[in-house]
Amino acid sequence: MRKASIRLKTALLASLTCVTVHAWGMSFERQERCIEGLTPKCQVMILATGQIDKDSPKQFKSFAQTFPRGTWVAVSSPGGNLVGGMQLGLAIRELGFNTTIGNSDYSPPDCLSACAYAFAGGVSRKLTPGSRYGLHQFRGSDQAINAEDTQKISATLAKYLDAMGVDRRLLDYAQMTTSDKVTVLTLAQAQLLKVDTAGQTSYARWKVEVTPDSKLLAINSSLFTVGSQIPITLGILPVPGQNNKVACLIYYKSNDASAFSASNPQHFEIGKEIYPLISAGNWQEKTGGYQATFLIPDNLLIALLQAPDDTVITLSGSFSKPPQSNTTTASTNPLTAYFGVGNLKNSLQALLKR
Template identity: 25%
Template sequence: MFSMAFLKRAAIVGLIPSIAVAANISVIERGDFKYPIISLDGEITNADGDKFSVIANRFSNALVEMNSPGGSLLSGIQIGTIIRLRAFQTLVRKGEVCASACAYAWLAGTERYVEGGAKIGFHAAYIVSHGQAKESGSGNALLGSYLSRIALSDAAIVYFTSAAPQEMNWLTTQTAQKLGLNVQDYGAIRRNPAVAPTSEPSYVNPAPVPSPANNSLERASLLFVKRYFSYWSADNQQALEFLDAALDEQVVFYGVKRSKRDILKEKGAIIRRWPARAYIERPDSIRINCDSSKMTCAVGGVMTWEARNEVRNAVASGVSEFTFVFDYSRGAAKIIYEDGKVLERNKL
């Protein structure tokens, strides 16, 4: 399935060319797949998360074909978040490379495909300081949380983040099987173009988590938190639409009772200040306490986040606590309480 011509771990220098221009993200037509194909080709820049989102919003199902040496980790996580949120499938074709930020986005596919000779490579998150690549603690925390969100095992997360910034772990068929990573040969869908996604449906129209008539309160609340951060990390307009549907008319917001309208106005200002965002909960930190007599659940935990504004050339990242209270008494969950505080902040 994968090329065996490269070492499992190889120096990145010389194997992946440096590309100065942004990725070309476009929709292509090809007869061997029944859904639209979104092509991502080239280095991923800070603006590419939003560019991908605009195109992805046009489709309820799609195959994302990827050929990139990597680039912006935040954009890679944004693209991956959108891929998973919409239940898109991902593909790296024969002879093409998907490494670093590209590879992390590829992992988000609800079905992951490769052709023989494809090269998919991973290494730890890093920043460039004084011309030298150095591992980034906050970047790796953000990356680890994202990988947990897309349901990768602890062993897989360790493997995908173990190579140093100057090195690369190239995925092989044997390694994928060992890690329990579901990767399929693209030849299978070329022989059967009617193949359809087998995982969860896409969430095209933002809506709160359904009434717990079909879920326990705890399960519904966990899904709500995951969806909240997924939408807040994806398309800006969809983030606000989701919040409009999720917020109650009155919310205790950071200690003050405020109207939904005021909160949406404040959230809109955050989006304008930080157009590119990634907020990812740490699954092992989440605590849920439900009161079935009142049909409410309090959910708390820790999230890792990063935000960028390319125009201002500004980057901020850190770790924060969060607390929500969800009210299910009228059916669909509504946020009636939100609070939190920053535990760690990094600003460049």
């Protein structure tokens, strides 16, 4: 699911709210907090408290720009604007942050309603003892929502949860709870639905597919390219006639032809190591985007095979002209995307027949 697909219904979603009480607008502050189960237990976090409104995502991104990836965001909110909650979740995921539930002297350890969708943006997510994660039906702030619009909104929320790595059955709890009540999940329910990741990453796992010409292909997608709305798909496949050699297909879902007229160097980063990819051809137009093949050097292949389970792979693409997304949103340069390594080792071994 692309961020663009969430934006398609902005006009419809803009008037939706998921909170039924008056509350102050969301604010952000830097705090050092100690939470059992985190490593280290005590660390600097972002505390986000108050009601989510349409400006909260922008304000959060401005506040959080100096914090490193992997920062924990402790949220405490009664809810607010539904689209604001999803956009805040998207911002959290783009920045590579994790989420937990916090509190302050004036804000309880609650993440309710629209906050539940913002919480889903965390790469890793942890419910703390005594905290409440709850949700209910969305409602219009100034108008009734008809059955057709309800279906459209539910479909958008389902796609959003899919992209966040949360079980879409979470919506069943929301839809069965009237807007004047809140269903609070138990920890067991939250872990079953992947709201609490129990130490697991939310990055998509690699999978092996068979191409139309009967070749094996390890594939993964990053739905949140930092600074743009351009999804990226990676495919890794054996190099014909060369033992223990693999190539990488990189696909950007952008039809901006002018941006792909040059070579546009690409590289992987694993930890502090940078691995330039070796271009094996020009960019080719492919189903609403552009695709090119790059050879994976031996040292990168070894690093991928030996990567620990919590490794995050960074793909960085440099462009002489940053490509436009298919939603006409401008992009930053370089484009950066992040991938996990779940099932990558097994996938590579299948390609190499080890």
